[in-house]
Amino acid sequence: xxxxxxxxxxxxxxxxxxxxxxxxxxxxxxxxxxxxxxxxxxxxxxxxxxxxxxxxxxxxxxxxxxxxxxxxxxxxxxxxxxxxxxxxxxxxxxxxxxxxxxxxxxxxxxxxxxxxxxxxxxxxxxxxxxxxxxxxxxxxxxxxxxxxxxxxxxxxxxxxxxxxxxxxxxxxxxxxxxxxxxxxxxxxxxxxxxxxxxxxxxxxxx
Amino acid sequence: xxxxxxxxxxxxxxxxxxxxxxxxxxxxxxxxxxxxxxxxxxxxxxxxxxxxxxxxxxxxxxxxxxxxxxxxxxxxxxxxxxxxxxxxxxxxxxxxxxxxxxxxxxxxxxxxxxxxxxxxxxxxxxxxxxxxxxxxxxxxxxxxxxxxxxxxxxxxxxxxxxxxxxxxxxxxxxxxxxxxxxxxxxxxxxxxxxxxxxxxxxxxxxxxxxxxxxxxxxxxxxxxxxxxxxxxxxxxxxxxxxxxxxxxxxxxxxxxxxxxxxxxxxxxxxxxxxxxxxxxxxxxxxxxxxxxxxxxxxxxxxxxxxxxxxxxxxxxxxxxxxxxxxxxxxxxxxxxxxxxxxxxxxxxxxxxxxxxxxxxxxxxxxxxxxxxxxxxxxxxxxxxxxxxxxxxxxxxxxxxxxxxxxxxxxxxxxxxxxxxxxxxxxxxxxxxxxxxxxxxxxxxxxxxxxxxxxxxxxxxxxxxxxxxxxxxxxxxxxxxxxxxxxxxxxxxxxxxxxxxxxxxxxxxxxxxxxxxxxxxxxxxxxxxxxxxxxxxxxxxxxxxxxxxxxxxxxxxxxxxxxxxxxxxxxxxxxxxxxxxxxxxxxxxxxxxxxxxxxxxxxxxxxxxxxxxxxxxxxxxxxxxxxxxxxxxxxxxxxxxxxxxxxxxxxxxxxxxxxxxxxxxxxxxxxxxxxxxxxxxxxxxxxxxxxxxxxxxxxxxxxxxxxxxxxxxxxxxxxxxxxxxxxxxxxxxxxxxx
Numbered sequence: 001x002x003x004x005x006x007x008x009x010x011x012x013x014x015x016x017x018x019x020x021x022x023x024x025x026x027x028x029x030x031x032x033x034x035x036x037x038x039x040x041x042x043x044x045x046x047x048x049x050x051x052x053x054x055x056x057x058x059x060x061x062x063x064x065x066x067x068x069x070x071x072x073x074x075x076x077x078x079x080x081x082x083x084x085x086x087x088x089x090x091x092x093x094x095x096x097x098x099x100x101x102x103x104x105x106x107x108x109x110x111x112x113x114x115x116x117x118x119x120x121x122x123x124x125x126x127x128x129x130x131x132x133x134x135x136x137x138x139x140x141x142x143x144x145x146x147x148x149x150x151x152x153x154x155x156x157x158x159x160x161x162x163x164x165x166x167x168x169x170x171x172x173x174x175x176x177x178x179x180x181x182x183x184x185x186x187x188x189x190x191x192x193x194x195x196x197x198x199x200x201x202x203x204x205x206x
Numbered sequence: 207x208x209x210x211x212x213x214x215x216x217x218x219x220x221x222x223x224x225x226x227x228x229x230x231x232x233x234x235x236x237x238x239x240x241x242x243x244x245x246x247x248x249x250x251x252x253x254x255x256x257x258x259x260x261x262x263x264x265x266x267x268x269x270x271x272x273x274x275x276x277x278x279x280x281x282x283x284x285x286x287x288x289x290x291x292x293x294x295x296x297x298x299x300x301x302x303x304x305x306x307x308x309x310x311x312x313x314x315x316x317x318x319x320x321x322x323x324x325x326x327x328x329x330x331x332x333x334x335x336x337x338x339x340x341x342x343x344x345x346x347x348x349x350x351x352x353x354x355x356x357x358x359x360x361x362x363x364x365x366x367x368x369x370x371x372x373x374x375x376x377x378x379x380x381x382x383x384x385x386x387x388x389x390x391x392x393x394x395x396x397x398x399x400x401x402x403x404x405x406x407x408x409x410x411x412x413x414x415x416x417x418x419x420x421x422x423x424x425x426x427x428x429x430x431x432x433x434x435x436x437x438x439x440x441x442x443x444x445x446x447x448x449x450x451x452x453x454x455x456x457x458x459x460x461x462x463x464x465x466x467x468x469x470x471x472x473x474x475x476x477x478x479x480x481x482x483x484x485x486x487x488x489x490x491x492x493x494x495x496x497x498x499x500x501x502x503x504x505x506x507x508x509x510x511x512x513x514x515x516x517x518x519x520x521x522x523x524x525x526x527x528x529x530x531x532x533x534x535x536x537x538x539x540x541x542x543x544x545x546x547x548x549x550x551x552x553x554x555x556x557x558x559x560x561x562x563x564x565x566x567x568x569x570x571x572x573x574x575x576x577x578x579x580x581x582x583x584x585x586x587x588x589x590x591x592x593x594x595x596x597x598x599x600x601x602x603x604x605x606x607x608x609x610x611x612x613x614x615x616x617x618x619x620x621x622x623x624x625x626x627x628x629x630x631x632x633x634x635x636x637x638x639x640x641x642x643x644x645x646x647x648x649x650x651x652x653x654x655x656x657x658x659x660x661x662x663x664x665x666x667x668x669x670x671x672x673x674x675x676x677x678x679x680x681x682x683x684x685x686x687x688x689x690x691x692x693x694x695x696x697x698x699x700x701x702x703x704x705x706x707x708x709x710x711x712x713x714x715x716x717x718x719x720x721x722x723x724x725x726x727x728x729x730x731x732x733x734x735x736x737x738x739x740x741x742x743x744x745x746x747x748x749x750x751x752x753x754x755x756x757x758x759x760x761x762x763x764x765x766x767x768x769x770x771x772x773x774x775x776x777x778x779x780x781x782x783x784x785x786x787x788x789x790x791x792x793x794x795x796x797x798x799x800x801x802x803x804x805x806x807x808x809x810x811x812x813x814x815x816x817x818x819x820x821x822x823x824x825x826x827x828x829x830x831x832x833x834x835x836x837x838x839x840x841x842x843x844x845x846x847x848x849x850x851x852x853x854x855x856x857x858x859x860x861x862x863x864x865x866x867x868x869x870x871x872x873x874x875x876x877x878x879x880x881x882x883x884x885x886x887x888x889x890x891x892x893x894x895x896x897x898x899x900x901x902x903x904x905x906x907x908x909x910x911x912x913x914x915x916x917x918x919x920x921x922x923x924x925x926x927x928x929x930x931x932x933x934x935x936x937x938x939x940x941x942x943x
Contacts, residue, residue: 081241086232087233091401091403093482096483144227147222147226147838148226149676150676150678150839151401151402152450153451155229159230186401187451188401189841189844189846189848190841190842191841194878
């Protein structure tokens with residue numbers, strides 16, 4: 001790798017020496033409903049259609065939010081970055097893995113594949129809105145008992161798909177559960193457990 | 207099923223994970239969920255060429271884009287990176303670039319979309335240089351050189367050399383054989399494909415660096431960062447609390463962590479660097495592919511007398527891990543020689559993925575043994591039973607080995623004797639088949655550390671450096687602590703994965719957390735119990751050695767009526783702190799967890815589709831400490847094996863040298879629909895060295911899974927598949943011949 005050694009530019013040592021230490025705030029951002037003024041406004045030339053902004057009214061977990069979003073922002077992004085509802089995960093950001101599954105008007109959908117500006121007037125439910133106060137939803141309870149999460153990254157999506165399935169079919173067969181969850185990948189391969197959990201929740205809610 | 211002889215109070219029970227609540231409510235905070243004030247977003251630009259010199263980079267347009275804060279590349283951020291090995295260092299940005307996907311630059315901007323737009327505005331002038339994709343071609347003398355050390359990888363000796371191992375007398379072994387067989391088995395590059403994309407958050411507070419890393423090992427990540435940035439360990443804090451999977455490709459610190467560190471320094475703001483899913487498939491690594499040539503000598507009764515393995519593995523453009531193959535580890539071989547050549551090519555890096563050197567090599571060896579059994583007219587069950595390992599390298603005993611019991615139990619469960627039939631003998635279009643293979647994973651002792659703080663009310667904090675990447679390690683450590691302390695599990699709070707707070711841990715890789723950190727937790731518990739008994743002896747008017755602590759109560763062993771709650775016994779003593787650093791060793795013995803897997807399949811000869819109708823996984827992992835997650839681990843390992851057997855392969859287009867399926871849809875990881883019910887059976891005998899007799903669970907289940915399925919397909923079709931993945935088109939083609 002001789003070439004690299006000859007390359008101009010700062011070495012690691014120079015780099016570290018050369019930069020004075022500034023203090024950086026460490027407080028976690030309180031996720032306000034509307035972002036404060038951007039540190040820098042966009043220049044006019046840079047504004048493409050995707051960057052155009054719009055105010056949209058979102059109804060999430062029974063609460064109304066008024067948020068300013070860019071046209072290109074997905075629902076998943078807005079839930080996570082603006083509303084602080086980070087229980088909705090993004091695994092692929094291209095509609096393949098299901099980690100971002102939320103329930104919109106009773107249907108489980110990929111939040112990475114829905115633009116936030118399409119959401120006006122729709123009822124959105126996320127993992128954070130499933131429990132009623134301290135009382136977990138039966139699907140959540142079953143996921144605890146049946147070891148639904150391994151790494152847990154797909155878990156919110158699996159639960160939301162399980163929940164949506166039970167909303168339209170309170171007593172599914174095992175095959176129906178598998179199909180109902182088939183849009184939710186789990187690389188830990190914990191499929192047996194997730195199916196078990198949804199079936200257990202179904203029998204419990206009888 | 208054998209039961210652990212000792213009556214434990216928490217070990218071995220069916221207890222949900224201690225952090226399951228956080229994981230099912232969306233409260234668990236993963237690295238990507240962290241938002242800091244003033245935080246910037248970063249994205250990485252990657253090379254479109256497999257091998258090219260960078261003649262120049264013009265970042266002016268990108269820098270002019272509103273919202274862009276910094277662009278770094280090989281000219282202004284020349285940071286060495288050596289994750290995964292001390293040998294063969296590279297930089298976070300290299301010139302020349304050596305594969306399609308090699309990092310060229312990184313941008314920090316006020317949001318991720320602007321950062322991504324900026325990547326498109328960076329103008330890089332490349333001069334293409336000759337490249338090589340095939341590892342055999344890369345070994346030829348006139349092949350383009352990828353590394354200045356040569357394309358045969360640098361081994362542990364820091365010079366280009368194959369990995370070699372041998373014992374016995376190979377020549378004599380082959381002379382002893384009645385028959386000698388030779389064949390080649392091929393496996394492909396498979397991505398780890400964990401659900402959480404790579405993400406890191408770095409921030410500087412004066413001279414102190416904090417990295418929220420999605421790492422499997424906070425301690426080794428800290429060591430890497432401190433070394434490569436010339437910082438004392440005390441000035442680097444690495445935190446990983448919840449982690450969305452890695453399976454071997456998120457261990458230590460990685461180049462993208464470093465990029466975020468540099469950008470945060472340059473911008474003087476916290477930086478979150480996120481990979482796209484495509485970045486994740488090509489920018490990190492997957493399991494190294496392999497071409498395994500075996501020569502095997504056997505007696506007429508199926509006893510193996512000698513094995514010679516010559517193999518080439520493709521570790522891609524940079525060396526991260528060994529490129530070894532160790533699939534013969536579970537089989538008794540009196541005379542053995544292997545020569546493995548890990549080779550550099552201009553492709554995505556091949557490195558660690560769950561049991562790195564194993565499933566591809568067990569596929570090769572166990573498929574071949576199954577084939578030889580067929581040629582000799584021996585039932586595979588007898589073949590595998592006869593050739594199961596008894597002594598490591600035909601010499602060293604194991605700390606515990608119940609592989610035979612695994613085979614017997616599994617064969618019984620799946621009704622092998624009734625279900626097995628001559629290969630390809632079933633009539634009709636849907637053909638039943640049954641297969642098996644042996645596997646496992648090394649279980650080693652090593653350095654571990656733990657701190658336990660018992661509060662005046664009798665509750666306790668366990669501080670361990672372990673991460674929990676989905677294995678349930680956090681719960682396992684809590685269970686070990688509860689058992690060793692005699693304090694109820696729900697009174698124990700675990701703080702993990704933070705190098706400023708928690709003591710050293712080896713990192714969650716190589717199935718090492720339980721055998722390394724487990725003994726330290728027990729020793730720390732013993733340390734604090736001594737302190738408790740010294741204090742309680744006064745109130746209970748006895749000697750400390752007469753006391754016992756169970757279920758949160760201190761009592762006199764000889765007279766259990768004399769007792770008091772722990773919280774009362776130590777109420778005025780302040781915090782009691784137990785600590786331990788342990789480093790046990792096996793005396794004259796090797797450690798391994800063992801497994802025998804069995805599968806039944808149905809092959810549809812019209813579509814080439816294979817349905818797994820039954821799967822039985824029998825494991826010797828010693829005492830099972832944390833039963834529910836242990837079963838889940840086994841199930842998951844099998845599912846990953848199913849993906850490797852049937853569908854998964856990162857395909858590099860030979861014309862453009864570009865990976866053409868770097869996403870879930872096209873790389874085809876198994877879904878709910880392809881995953882059978884996996885029946886898990888533990889053969890439980892405590893290991894003399896493991897914490898409470900436990901061995902390891904995480905990596906063993908994937909090792910025999912691929913071969914088990916391949917052997918079942920052979921039994922169904924009478925066709926041997928020697929190249930992974932075994933896709934429907936390959937099956938249909940074989941059936942037409």
